[in-house]
Amino acid sequence: MTAEKTERPLLQFAAPRRAKPARHLADLTMPERRAAVAELGEKPFRADQLSRHYFSHLTTDVAEMTDLSAAAREKLSVLLPPLLTSVRELTTDAGTTRKTLWRLFDGALVESVLMRYPDRVTMCVSSQAGCGMNCPFCATGQAGLTRNMSTAEIVEQVVSGARALAANEVPGGPGRVNNVVFMGMGEPLANYKAVIGAVRRLVDPAPDGLGISARGITVSTVGLVPAINKLADEGLPVTLALSLHAPDDELRDSLVPINTRWKVHEVLDAAWAYAAKTKRRVSIEYALIKDINDQEWRADLLGKLVKHKLVHVNLIPLNPTPGSKWTASRPEDERAFVRRLEFHGVPVTVRDTRGREIDGACGQLAAAE
Numbered sequence: 001m002t003a004e005k006t007e008r009p010l011l012q013f014a015a016p017r018r019a020k021p022a023r024h025l026a027d028l029t030m031p032e033r034r035a036a037v038a039e040l041g042e043k044p045f046r047a048d049q050l051s052r053h054y055f056s057h058l059t060t061d062v063a064e065m066t067d068l069s070a071a072a073r074e075k076l077s078v079l080l081p082p083l084l085t086s087v088r089e090l091t092t093d094a095g096t097t098r099k100t101l102w103r104l105f106d107g108a109l110v111e112s113v114l115m116r117y118p119d120r121v122t123m124c125v126s127s128q129a130g131c132g133m134n135c136p137f138c139a140t141g142q143a144g145l146t147r148n149m150s151t152a153e154i155v156e157q158v159v160s161g162a163r164a165l166a167a168n169e170v171p172g173g174p175g176r177v178n179n180v181v182f183m184g185m186g187e188p189l190a191n192y193k194a195v196i197g198a199v200r201r202l203v204d205p206a207p208d209g210l211g212i213s214a215r216g217i218t219v220s221t222v223g224l225v226p227a228i229n230k231l232a233d234e235g236l237p238v239t240l241a242l243s244l245h246a247p248d249d250e251l252r253d254s255l256v257p258i259n260t261r262w263k264v265h266e267v268l269d270a271a272w273a274y275a276a277k278t279k280r281r282v283s284i285e286y287a288l289i290k291d292i293n294d295q296e297w298r299a300d301l302l303g304k305l306v307k308h309k310l311v312h313v314n315l316i317p318l319n320p321t322p323g324s325k326w327t328a329s330r331p332e333d334e335r336a337f338v339r340r341l342e343f344h345g346v347p348v349t350v351r352d353t354r355g356r357e358i359d360g361a362c363g364q365l366a367a368a369e
């Protein structure tokens with residue numbers, strides 16, 4: 001692979017300084033909400049009422065909040081500013097996969113995807129507008145980092161999906177969001193504080209939060225080792241997904257440039273420590289790219305690195321990005337790769353490519369208008 005000439009740095013951690021989105025109820029902890037309500041001259045318990053409207057009834061329309069006086073509604077509405085505007089919606093799989101392109105207050109664009117399966121609903125959300133991690137096979141990575149999203153901007157993606165499900169707008173009857181995966185745009189651990197805030201809002205029992213099980217939440221990362229260690233200490237048993245994509249440093253340096261900072265053995269050690277602390281099986285993500293990382297010897301090396309660990313390997317057929325010189329592996333190579341891992345006793349599955357037709361599958365979220 002030849003490095004392309006680029007104006008951007010190889011890795012971009014700090015988001016450009018930009019105006020921040022308005023403060024929203026979902027940015028705040030329960031005590032902070034009570035304080036904010038008191039500052040507006042209302043009784044602190046109004047924060048509980050407002051939280052119930054937002055997190056349980058999924059409404060932001062103060063006109064519907066008939067347990068509040070007209071004057072209180074007016075004052076409290078500043079805590080529910082509109083943060084996301086739907087620009088476009090694309091559906092496939094008879095309406096059960098639905099991608100939304102959102103415009104944020106400053107014009108930045110992000111996407112989220114709702115996927116309904118017979119037994120569950122998964123929402124894939126964005127944590128940054130763009131991404132600074134520069135993985136060459138990922139559409140978002142090629143666009144660079146625009147800015148970090150706020151906690152409430154992240155939560156709102158899930159609330160909007162929950163609202164659509166509750167309103168019976170998704171085929172399959174009224175439903176709720178069971179799983180949230182941070183596999184949309186952005187590197188969640190590069191926007192640590194906002195992402196942790198969002199995870200807390202998602203798992204806090206209603207009406208403080210959405211009441212989604214922490215076990216249903218997956219944070220996917222390129223492998224920011226210090227942030228993985230920090231996440232392990234949060235006391236939140238969320239699933240960690242590690243985007244490995246290569247078992248050897250030589251190849252991973254180019255496929256996942258963060259590897260130039262933290263090597264394969266370092267990031268795997270952090271993953272095992274995470275598993276030990278949280279008792280959660282770590283998911284190793286591996287996009288199979290034809291003739292790049294899909295050789296049997298690499299499967300063998302991967303198998304040796306992860307065998308006997310609390311792990312699951314998730315193989316993702318590469319979704320080629322526009323103009324990409326790479327493509328998905330041949331079926332026989334994919335099968336051989338799976339067999340080698342199974343030989344080592346490693347649990348492995350090949351991910352479905354839901355949403356591919358609407359550019360909603362992994363690595364395709366580019367948010368072009």
Ligand code: SAH
Binds near residue numbers: 135
């Ligand atoms: N920044 C996080 C989350 C982003 S995307 C991370 O890297 O983990 C979620 C997954 O999709 C990651 O494993 C990512 O490597 C993978 N992915 C990105 N582009 C892809 C593509 N073109 N085909 C298949 N998977 C891709």
